Amino acid sequence: MENLCNINVIKDVFERHNFSFSKTLGQNFLVNPSICPRIAEDGIRDENYGVIEIGTGIGVLTNELAKRAKKVVAIEIDDRLIPILEETLAEYDNVKIINEDVLKVDLHKLIEEEFEGMNVCVCANLPYYITSPIIMALLESKLKIKSITVMVQKEAATRLCAKVGTRECGAVTFAVRYYSEPKLLFNVSRGSFMPAPNVDSAVIRLEIKDNDTIKANNEKFLFSLVKSAFSQRRKTLANPVSSGLNIPKSVVVEALEKVGLKSTVRAEQVPFEKFIELSNVLGELK
Numbered sequence: 001m002e003n004l005c006n007i008n009v010i011k012d013v014f015e016r017h018n019f020s021f022s023k024t025l026g027q028n029f030l031v032n033p034s035i036c037p038r039i040a041e042d043g044i045r046d047e048n049y050g051v052i053e054i055g056t057g058i059g060v061l062t063n064e065l066a067k068r069a070k071k072v073v074a075i076e077i078d079d080r081l082i083p084i085l086e087e088t089l090a091e092y093d094n095v096k097i098i099n100e101d102v103l104k105v106d107l108h109k110l111i112e113e114e115f116e117g118m119n120v121c122v123c124a125n126l127p128y129y130i131t132s133p134i135i136m137a138l139l140e141s142k143l144k145i146k147s148i149t150v151m152v153q154k155e156a157a158t159r160l161c162a163k164v165g166t167r168e169c170g171a172v173t174f175a176v177r178y179y180s181e182p183k184l185l186f187n188v189s190r191g192s193f194m195p196a197p198n199v200d201s202a203v204i205r206l207e208i209k210d211n212d213t214i215k216a217n218n219e220k221f222l223f224s225l226v227k228s229a230f231s232q233r234r235k236t237l238a239n240p241v242s243s244g245l246n247i248p249k250s251v252v253v254e255a256l257e258k259v260g261l262k263s264t265v266r267a268e269q270v271p272f273e274k275f276i277e278l279s280n281v282l283g284e285l286k
């Protein structure tokens with residue numbers, strides 16, 4: 001169905017289905033017609049692509065994805081939207097809707113069962129209350145996907161795409177950079193949504209790296225180290241790492257010196273590669 005950005009069309013659909021927005025589910029639907037085609041164009045590189053969409057709303061982005069992809073599997077938690085989607089996506093036979101919480105879906109199985117022989121990407125206007133958990137789940141589970149193109153709050157976009165070793169960086173920045181090449185694509189004003197949120201947004205693209213470029217000896221230990229380091233980001237890293245990982249501070253300081261970092265360094269001053277080196281050295285010393 002076209003015109004899903006048209007306020008009158010949206011109001012008509014809502015009235016007929018007795019639908020009202022849920023704030024707790026992060027329901028801010030896109031009404032700016034220029035945004036969805038851009039997200040779809042960016043994620044879908046050719047017509048043999050399969051797309052996972054997270055959070056369909058009334059299907060405004062799903063429409064654009066379905067026009068360009070071989071298949072779209074869209075996951076939406078709100079069962080009140082399912083009858084609406086049956087109407088707004090009726091013309092497409094390449095869309096499957098899964099009425100589930102995305103964090104409970106086995107995405108490995110989904111990709112295997114739904115997208116055989118296709119390149120797969122994720123495209124979404126994410127529900128903001130669970131942006132980081134969704135992105136972390138997508139990255140950490142090492143799904144066979146090419147890219148993640150998503151709309152997030154502008155502040156989250158800055159953090160997710162920051163350079164490791166700068167003030168904007170956090171533990172999630174490190175994870176993003178570990179698994180992908182992040183890029184901030186374009187900003188989207190709050191007026192592009194209904195209802196309008198209190199903040200602006202941005203679309204980012206995470207191009208997933210090949211597994212063999214990843215070099216940590218023990219990934220679980222690396223991510224525990226990064227999490228501890230950023231748990232008290234304003235303090236020198238040795239203290240939170242020592243207490244968080246239960247390793248004597250003297251051993252942490254020794255490891256820092258071995259990789260050429262000062263004992264007074266803070267998490268936000270540590271470059272990306274140094275975290276991996278530190279994790280490898282500390283893993284041997286502890």
Ligand code: SAM
Nearest residue numbers: 025028029030055056057076077101102125127
């Ligand atoms: N794609 C639509 C658009 O751009 O207008 C809707 C985007 S809206 C920001 C986020 C959507 O995610 C809502 O439809 C909401 O119901 C859905 N959602 C929220 N939490 C979810 C979850 N845990 N799993 C799947 N969908 C979820």
